[in-house]
């Protein structure tokens with residue numbers, strides 16, 4: 001997979017991505033990252049990339065031409081058609097289903113805005129979709145792009161080692177994790193739950209499932225509506241709730 | 246404000262935060278960032294920071310002691326009490342209300358997990374709350390911490406310049422932005438909507454509000470339920486919908 005990042009700070013995104021799973025996916029040839037700076041395509045002595053909004057008001061808007069030229073340069077660098085994603089607070093909220101969809105493209109071009117945003121005509125003409133990483137205000141699209149790159153890199157075949165794959169898989173059932181414990185068994189802060197030391201694998205699996213269900217119900221009830229619970233799941237959850245009451 | 250980051254990769258978070266609003270807030274003395282590496286508090290030749298989970302299964306769990314020692318060192322570095330936030334997929338989803346709340350603390354300690362997560366006893370004993378940045382799988386808490394730092398830095402008095410403040414404020418009404426346009430008025434990709442060139446400020450304000458309402462209704466209807474719409478807002482939205490039909 002190839003990801004091109006169009007940003008006034010391409011080194012920033014590259015730095016955030018040099019590291020961990022993304023860095024390793026790069027070394028293994030599974031993911032290539034390239035940066036494109038609209039300022040390199042801006043004209044005049046000042047190399048302007050933004051200007052004031054028509055209709056007045058504060059803030060600045062990114063100009064069409066430097067962005068369009070940067071996107072075109074990125075497209076032309078490789079014959080594979082690219083999906084262009086604009087990281088924007090106006091976008092659909094990223095979730096793991098969207099990550100899977102994005103990871104299915106051979107090429108992505110991630111467009112990062114700064115200031116108030118990008119001229120709407122550029123979005124209409126060049127952007128396939130807008131994506132937000134959540135309902136909070138960031139300084140621009142760069143950190144959001146780094147989030148997309150990390151989440152997408154993890155889904156590239158061969159990018160994860162075994163332990164990391166297990167972490168990935170445990171997400172896919174739509175429930176929160178059960179609590180985890182490691183050495184020592186006895187600690188000033190408490191003991192490991194006896195069931196985990198029992199060696200009874202069926203009982204351990206049942207306890208973990210119940211903890212996942214119970215914690216999802218307590219912390220993220222919205223996720224329970226989506227998760228397909230079996231009859232056994234519903235009984236485990238009912239027992240968890242009864243114990244609290 | 247002071248933020249301490251407990252992470253196996255403290256340089257990573259520092260790099261992501263060296264830059265933009267966070268960097269400037271640092272230079273202006275509004276925000277101090279400090280990193281603490283649990284590995285520096287780990288014992289033995291191998292300086293282990295993780296071990297296998299009790300009860301079996303794949304993945305690794307972060308050990309209590311190196312994390313607890315790193316958190317304690319962070320706490321001891323400054324007498325101001327700190328709120329400890331664990332970045333975790335099990336956390337409450339970050340939104341702008343939570344960002345405001347976190348920004349209200351004089352000190353935060355952000356705990357970043359790697360692998361499957363952190364021993365539950367450490368969470369019970371040392372963590373005040375768990376926060377997730379969204380329903381997608383990342384490699385660890387580091388990018389999530391960088392997101393929190395950026396969003397929180399923007400709310401420090403004096404961190405933003407005037408244009409940035411306007412961007413921040415426009416978020417606070419809970420609607421998506423209207424489209425933005427800048428030079429040139431006529432472009433191969435289209436013309437700027439005539440209303441924005443009219444000089445009629447009341448009409449422009451009304452158009453922008455209508456576009457914000459209409460786009461929020463189209464893209465993020467969930468936000469409209471939260472936003473307190475006036476009678477005039479509802480009329481503008483009805484007219485927007487009528488025009489589409």
Ligand SMILES: CCCCCCCCNCc1ccc(CNC(=O)c2csc3nc[nH]c(=O)c23)cc1
Nearest residue numbers: 087088089132133134136137138140141144420422
């Ligand atoms: C309660 C949610 C309401 C959403 C309101 C959206 C209105 C925001 N307009 C001002 C604004 C312009 C540009 C930015 C810069 N941010 C990004 O480019 C960005 C790109 S992706 C992203 N995901 C989450 N949060 C983000 O801020 C972003 C931030 C705020």
Ligand SMILES: CCCCCCCCNCc1ccc(CNC(=O)c2csc3nc[nH]c(=O)c23)cc1
Nearest residue numbers: 175177332333334377378379381382383385386389
């Ligand atoms: C449809 C949502 C269901 C939520 C399921 C949560 C179960 C995830 N368990 C495996 C797992 C462990 C550790 C990670 C590492 N991620 C973070 O430490 C993290 C810290 S904050 C955060 N926010 C969003 N996404 C994230 O992955 C994170 C990722 C997955």
